[in-house]
Amino acid sequence: MQCNVQNIRLKDSQVSWCISQPWEKGSLRKGMWCLNFGGPGVQMTRQTVAVMKEAAAKRLTEEAAAEGELMQYGNTRGDPKYRIELAKFLTKMYGAPVDRDDILCTAGATHGLYTLCTQLFKAGDIVFVEDPTYFLAQVIFRKDCQFTMVPVPTDDKGMDMEALDRLMTEYKDKGVTKTSEKTPYRSLIYLVPCFQNPTSRCMAPERCQRVVQLARKHESLIVCDDVYNTLSWIPKPDGSFDDPPQGLFAYDKKTDTDYKGGHVVSNGSFSKFMGPGLRLGWYEAPTRLHAILREGGFLDSCGGFNQFTGGIMGTAMELELVEKHINNIRKYYQDAVGAVCQVLRQKMPKGTKFHEPQGGFFIWIELPDGADVSALRQICMDEHKIAFLPGHTCSPEGNYQNCLRISFSYYPKEELVRAVTVLCEAATKMLQ
């Protein structure tokens, strides 16, 4: 049995797990299931193409009739229509207000994270991360930025707040950056609070409140990849979908008595529910951070970080194409994830644990204690042409040796069910 899907264009880190063709394609050969690949599938990218095609035609017709200002540098916070329509869209999605004045357009969440890391911090600074965390964020912190990464334990409710408080006290003076008007933060807390990568867990509301208090106390900036929130299918009793959790930025309330100018950035992206190739995202960020970024040369020299694509997306949201698209995608993933989890429940070895996700891209599977996931990966790669992400790559300390992350984002349901069935059989055989 082998994968029937033709090609996937992968990121470099994922190509290394698989069998790649020459760079001109950057794709996979037919016959490989890349369950490590955290990108949208053809069912989503085709819809996104249709959305962008309709929106581009409308927006560029309007621009041609006016002065083509979308081609100019643009406001450093982004195309006005993008910001206005994005605030409306998020307000509707979250069922809670999002203010356009908090929004600054980015070129995707990675660009957003990298920009904050490099504009506000220096080599030798401290970043507190969840253990486990997004595997490539670790490369950005460790290799690109040369930060000291401090892993903080997690449980089903997210990061352990007592441990965080203790570690922040311990590392208080170990960073390089000292607080000043230009750099109001002495350290960074990196979180994926909603449908986390890799676990798909959501941080409990009381921890969301607590982590903001701790950031204020320890003069730290929380940067959240709030990239999966709108990609959710939390069911309501009537069968419709409930509002997804808001970005963590909503917890840093200006009305709080201990509000200190803003300690949270929700770093959003169109990558997960539209397509990563768009390189389009946004910050919800406090006013002082807008000011710091706009006074820097990076943003001032280039203008809006992704003016053209942002403008087209502004029109797509105005036409309500994005909302319709998301509603289709939600149903699609709810159905696919349900089918995959049924296979996992029936066929994984006894003692295996996992949550059925209500959003995001991933299922985090914990095999029984002592199971060697690295060995399972080798068997799956060699004998079954299946790739997945071993849990230890998501841990700064190499924990979670018995865990793995599979992505349900790319393949159609039938392929997922086939691949996961083979994976379950391989795991069962190995653990016999």
Place this chain on the structure above:
Amino acid sequence: MQCNVQNIRLKDSQVSWCISQPWEKGSLRKGMWCLNFGGPGVQMTRQTVAVMKEAAAKRLTEEAAAEGELMQYGNTRGDPKYRIELAKFLTKMYGAPVDRDDILCTAGATHGLYTLCTQLFKAGDIVFVEDPTYFLAQVIFRKDCQFTMVPVPTDDKGMDMEALDRLMTEYKDKGVTKTSEKTPYRSLIYLVPCFQNPTSRCMAPERCQRVVQLARKHESLIVCDDVYNTLSWIPKPDGSFDDPPQGLFAYDKKTDTDYKGGHVVSNGSFSKFMGPGLRLGWYEAPTRLHAILREGGFLDSCGGFNQFTGGIMGTAMELELVEKHINNIRKYYQDAVGAVCQVLRQKMPKGTKFHEPQGGFFIWIELPDGADVSALRQICMDEHKIAFLPGHTCSPEGNYQNCLRISFSYYPKEELVRAVTVLCEAATKMLQ
């Protein structure tokens, strides 16, 4: 007399010189001539809109019929069509070969510069710059990156190579970064070798050769904003246009006996001849730099730096729309610059010096010794609603107090002639 052009969306640094409306517009009020604004005019942006509209329709139709792969992360070096077509386009423009394997897609030249600065260097490192240089690059170096900026004198042929050699020897051990496989360069040389910002001068070919030798000798990376090259109107005797100077990357020849793995990046952009809002550019960079960037988390996590816009531009180049567009633009600017320079020759105070540019966006005007350009700026702003860039803002040491940069890129010829006439009269009156 006042400006008849309605609105310009400016970068933040330019808004401060002028009278800005609220952020929703980010524009200027009618009645101001912003000769400080270095962005394309309506004549260009409208054409660019038409190009992008046609190319987007074609590319997105093709993507819809296939699998919408343009929406995926994409190869980290960029959309294959973008790289293939860009290499062909540049080869034709320069009349000299450009290899697609050297190209890596960026999100514009500012993004390209910032990425190299932050991926390869640290706070405290040394950057050698021309005096005068691009005013906002200084902000990136000094404020964003906290580099030590070392100005190097220039003359009509570009940077003074003897001074550079001497200064590089003097600063050899004063940076922070030590050479290693991951960081093969101990310092940075920042150049705009072709139609320089602010002077519009081109570096003489013998200096281009020499600076590459010096970079090899001193283990330095030359990053060139090669962003104006293709925007040229160098006349041939038959009235057609000559090939513009190639990017400096072409001088770092692999066949040289002293080639040491590559010391030059030509940092290109579509901003100057298509539109800055596209946020699209490219590196011509040595193989080892491709490898370093692709091994970093920034590029690996996000995929191609501007996949969507790059893909559409690839199709635009395939359709030869970009080439046609450039040929129109060249004639337009040749005509406008000729008219402006005629006014300058006739009406500027005696002793004023300038070159008539054969490419780029700017005219660098040197008033007679002792002329106070800051005072002239104030008079022009207050009494004539004209803004320009004072020369000293382009100098790390505040030199060029008697110089100013005006941009001919934005306004139609008739407006330029009106504005420059008023400017000349104001200068003449002040110097009487």
